[in-house]
Amino acid sequence: xxxxxxxxxxxxxxxxxxxxxxxxxxxxxxxxxxxxxxxxxxxxxxxxxxxxxxxxxxxxxxxxxxxxxxxxxxxxxxxxxxxxxxxxxxxxxxx
Numbered sequence: 001x002x003x004x005x006x007x008x009x010x011x012x013x014x015x016x017x018x019x020x021x022x023x024x025x026x027x028x029x030x031x032x033x034x035x036x037x038x039x040x041x042x043x044x045x046x047x048x049x050x051x052x053x054x055x056x057x058x059x060x061x062x063x064x065x066x067x068x069x070x071x072x073x074x075x076x077x078x079x080x081x082x083x084x085x086x087x088x089x090x091x092x093x094x095x
Contacts, residue, residue: 015078016053017071019056022080025090028056 026046033043050072057068072088075081082091 014067014071016076017057017061017063018075018078018080020061021071021075022090024057024060025081025088026052027052029089047084047089050083050086050088053088063068 028048029046032046032048036043036046051093054065054072057063057071058065061068062066076083076088079091081088
């Protein structure tokens with residue numbers, strides 16, 4: 001039973017990053033949408049590279065790249081984000 005406690009604590013720590021990580025992702029996405037709008041392209045095509053998201057999360061959150069990658073993977077497994085090749089974006093809720 002004691003062997004599960006660290007896993008639970010680690011999962012809890014990763015999940016505590018969901019809100020700040022999703023806020024960062026939305027901020028980056030808005031920046032990219034504005035850039036596409038300015039250039040006359042469809043802003044629905046906006047996405048963030050997985051690498052940029054991990055690097056920005058690590059830098060702004062003052063965490064390791066490894067932890068940033070763990071947070072990204074956890075967000076995907078929780079169906080909070082979607083992958084499109086080397087890109088990601090927040091998952092659109094079904095209306």
